[in-house]
Amino acid sequence: MTLIVRLKQFLDETGNVARFTGRFFSAGIKPRYESKELLNQCYNIGYLSFPLVGLTSFIMGLVLTMQLRPSLVDYGVESQLPVMVGLAIVREIGPVITALIFAGKIGSSIGAELGSMKVTEQIDAMTVSGIKPFKYLVATRVMATTLMLPLLTILGDGISLFGAYLGVNIRSVTSIDLFFLQVFKSLDFSDVLPAIIKTLFFGFAVGIVGCYKGFNSSKGTQGVGISANSAVVLSSVLIFIIDLLAVQITELLGLN
Amino acid sequence: METVKSEAVIVIKDLVKAFGDKIILDGFNLTVEKGSNVVILGKSGSGKSVLIKCIIGLLQPDSGSIHVFNGNIPEMNEDELDQARSKIGFLFQSNALYDSMTIRENLEFPLLRHWVDIEKDEVDRLVNGALEDVDLLHTLDMMPSELSGGMLKRVALARTMILRPEVILYDEPTTGLDPVTSREIENLILKLQKKNHTSSIIISHDMNCVKNTADLVVLLLEGKCYAEGTYAELEQSADQNIKQFFE
Numbered sequence: 361m362t363l364i365v366r367l368k369q370f371l372d373e374t375g376n377v378a379r380f381t382g383r384f385f386s387a388g389i390k391p392r393y394e395s396k397e398l399l400n401q402c403y404n405i406g407y408l409s410f411p412l413v414g415l416t417s418f419i420m421g422l423v424l425t426m427q428l429r430p431s432l433v434d435y436g437v438e439s440q441l442p443v444m445v446g447l448a449i450v451r452e453i454g455p456v457i458t459a460l461i462f463a464g465k466i467g468s469s470i471g472a473e474l475g476s477m478k479v480t481e482q483i484d485a486m487t488v489s490g491i492k493p494f495k496y497l498v499a500t501r502v503m504a505t506t507l508m509l510p511l512l513t514i515l516g517d518g519i520s521l522f523g524a525y526l527g528v529n530i531r532s533v534t535s536i537d538l539f540f541l542q543v544f545k546s547l548d549f550s551d552v553l554p555a556i557i558k559t560l561f562f563g564f565a566v567g568i569v570g571c572y573k574g575f576n577s578s579k580g581t582q583g584v585g586i587s588a589n590s591a592v593v594l595s596s597v598l599i600f601i602i603d604l605l606a607v608q609i610t611e612l613l614g615l616n
Numbered sequence: 617m618e619t620v621k622s623e624a625v626i627v628i629k630d631l632v633k634a635f636g637d638k639i640i641l642d643g644f645n646l647t648v649e650k651g652s653n654v655v656i657l658g659k660s661g662s663g664k665s666v667l668i669k670c671i672i673g674l675l676q677p678d679s680g681s682i683h684v685f686n687g688n689i690p691e692m693n694e695d696e697l698d699q700a701r702s703k704i705g706f707l708f709q710s711n712a713l714y715d716s717m718t719i720r721e722n723l724e725f726p727l728l729r730h731w732v733d734i735e736k737d738e739v740d741r742l743v744n745g746a747l748e749d750v751d752l753l754h755t756l757d758m759m760p761s762e763l764s765g766g767m768l769k770r771v772a773l774a775r776t777m778i779l780r781p782e783v784i785l786y787d788e789p790t791t792g793l794d795p796v797t798s799r800e801i802e803n804l805i806l807k808l809q810k811k812n813h814t815s816s817i818i819i820s821h822d823m824n825c826v827k828n829t830a831d832l833v834v835l836l837l838e839g840k841c842y843a844e845g846t847y848a849e850l851e852q853s854a855d856q857n858i859k860q861f862f863e
């Protein structure tokens with residue numbers, strides 16, 4: 361019985377998120393635009409996340425390289441280290457790790473911020489003052505996450521590769537020119553573009569889920585906590601699901 | 617076809633609102649005449665806040681009509697609602713100030729939205745004026761988190777009044793304020809009523825406030841308008857349900 365109840369809840373929730381997304385496309389992106397608030401959100405969501413994304417990307421590139429080296433040495437292909445690491449970072453690990461960090465930092469903060477605005481009636485206050493909260497709060501945040509995550513991913517990939525370069529240099533000596541030459545030679549347009557396009561969807565998912573959870577927060581501090589928490593959980597799961605779909609689509613399109 | 621009296625600003629007929637199977641409003645009727653203050657009395661949880669949220673269109677009633685300026689709020693579309701809301705002020709019980717904005721921005725926000733081409737000087741003048749009315753000009757550049765509960769209530773009042781609405785719905789304007797400040801708020805409500813000919817619905821437990829501001833007192837009980845009259849009339853009542861508010 362509980363399984364059926366759970367399933368029903370899950371389907372209800374899916375339907376509600378879908379409706380919320382539909383509302384974003386029907387109401388959220390019509391003029392007039394809240395361009396000042398959009399810029400403000402891009403700053404909060406993008407610029408202020410950069411240090412965290414930079415740090416984690418750097419460590420990831422470094423560690424990945426150090427972990428991969430022994431296996432490559434065993435096979436006698438140590439010289440392929442930059443190529444392997446470069447591909448792994450650009451195609452998969454960079455986008456996904458950045459998106460997960462982003463979901464943790466931004467998804468929860470959007471969920472908590474909108475959730476507390478909801479329970480303290482600030483969203484109602486906007487409605488009463490003739491401000492469309494959906495446009496002012498939701499549309500700006502979703503657009504900002506959608507635009508900023510790809511940028512963060514590109515920057516993060518760069519920093520990761522720099523970390524990888526340092527990782528290579530722990531045991532052997534390569535010049536930075538040579539390292540990046542090797543990486544870029546192995547990278548194709550079809551490696552980079554799908555990886556960046558999928559981050560648009562990751563960013564969109566983080567924004568929509570955070571806003572949805574916040575907007576539907578139940579009363580009280582506990583409600584706000586639950587919103588923040590479930591925003592992170594749901595958007596992280598969605599990131600993996602989108603990733604799975606993306607790899608199927610690129611394969612179908614013959615881009616792999 | 618119902619006829620709405622020309623001097624009535626708000627006419628509520630047979631309003632019903634339930635949450636799930638919990639019926640909050642059960643056939644509530646009320647008429648607010650232009651330029652009058654109607655106070656709504658009722659126990660905690662009796663549905664007073666729900667009632668005024670239905671009036672401003674934040675909650676959709678299950679049945680009944682709410683005519684404000686001759687338009688029926690539950691049947692309005694977004695644009696019509698915006699139009700009507702621009703003439704209605706609403707003071708939230710919880711203040712609902714935007715906590716990520718300064719006091720100045722809190723007051724400017726509705727102004728800049730409703731009057732798109734308003735001049736910067738005019739905005740400053742209105743913001744300063746509204747804050748002066750509640751004696752809080754010095755808080756202009758502070759954040760809401762830096763103010764006390766009573767100060768927040770006064771800022772919220774200033775924000776409600778700044779658009780010079782024709783109708784104001786006050787949800788407990790003096791709760792949590794000291795008697796001196798309460799008196800000032802009451803005077804402010806009366807001043808607005810006189811100056812702008814504002815019509816108001818005031819929810820209050822503060823009998824001093826009720827006595828000083830009410831032209832008409834309405835008792836909300838079990839979802840209905842249980843009694844209606846001037847303060848003096850209700851004060852004389854022998855009915856136990858009414859008496860307990862005046863003791």
Ligand SMILES: Nc1ncnc2c1ncn2[C@@H]1O[C@H](COP(=O)(O)OP(=O)(O)OP(=O)(O)O)[C@@H](O)[C@H]1O
Nearest residue numbers: 635636640658659660661662663664665666667709
């Ligand atoms: N959004 C909602 N969903 C479900 N129930 C609600 C909702 N809003 C209010 N209620 C219920 O409606 C009833 C009336 O609430 P309301 O806030 O109108 O009370 P009130 O008369 O304003 O009380 P108080 O004087 O304490 O402010 C309460 O029992 C409350 O639990």
Ligand SMILES: [Mg+2]
Nearest residue numbers: 664665709787
């Ligand atoms: Mg209330």
